[in-house]
Amino acid sequence: MALYLETFGNITNFVMRMKILSDINTRKNDIFSFICFLLAGALLIWAAYAAWINFRTTPPYVDRDKYPVSGIDISSHNGDINFKKVAANGIDFVWMKATEGVTFKDKSFTNNHRKAGEAGLDRGAYHFFRFDKDGVEQAINFIETIGDRTLELGVAIDIESSGNPENIDVELIKERLSSMVDYLNLRGIAPTLYCNKKDYYELLADSFPGNSLWICSFSEDPISADWTFWQYSHKGDVKGVKGNVDLNVFKGSKADWLQFINSQQYQGNNFVI
Secondary structure: OHHHHHHHHHHHHHHHHHHHHHHHHHHHHHHHHHHHHHHHHHHHHHHHHHHHHHHHHOOOOOOOOOOOOEEEEEOHHHOOOOHHHHHHOOOOEEEEEEEEOOOEEOOOHHHHHHHHHHOOOEEEEEEEOOOOOOHHHHHHHHHHHHOOOEEOOEEEEEOOOOOOOOOOOHHHHHHHHHHHHHHHHHOOOOOEEEEEHHHHHHHHOOOOOOOOEEEEOOOOOOOOOOOOEEEEEEEEOOOOOOOOEEEEEEOOOHHHHHHHHHHHOEEHHHOOO
16 A cells, blocks of 8 residues: 555655656747747848838939930049949939038038049039028038139029937028028029928928929929929949949929020129129
């Protein structure tokens, strides 16, 4: 009888240990399953975000028959550019950064201007507008930097929240921008104004009706406003430029283009100083 009870006890202990091990394994499996669920959820969220970013930045279809005049915009960030290869790649014009704020001068502007001209490209110079700086002082920096260089496209002001300080009163930004535009107008220069959709409706809409609009938009219908230039991609692949470059088109035919550059061409010595 004692042997029977001992054997029964051993079996009972074995069964209990197996049950405990089973419970532990079950909990381990549950934890593993939960971790797998979290990882799968994170991967789905990442894939959805990546797809959304790709959708937001994928260049829209641009009808080259409708917009036969194309160009790029550059700064020193694009490095050394072979403009002859750029021109051979079907590019007609180039906007190049000249200045920013009241003191900054793009280190590549002088060479970019010369080399682009030697390659037969039509050239324009742009200024990155600082929300926190006086408009007239920015205009002076811009004019002094471009000097008497020929600019077939004239000049442009790049107006965008990205890269600018936050929490500056919108009315103050508009006031500073107006003072810059007015100063350039007094010097006989009508600048093209660059911005994206958000900044257009917040800072430009109905405020500068006489200035050409250069709109940044990644949709096939750029904006419900009259525009002259359309920047439709930040991911352009153009021979002669290392890495991605911004792509643009002009709204109009080749004949319209010639008419535009004849009206916009800047030659410093021909304007009131």
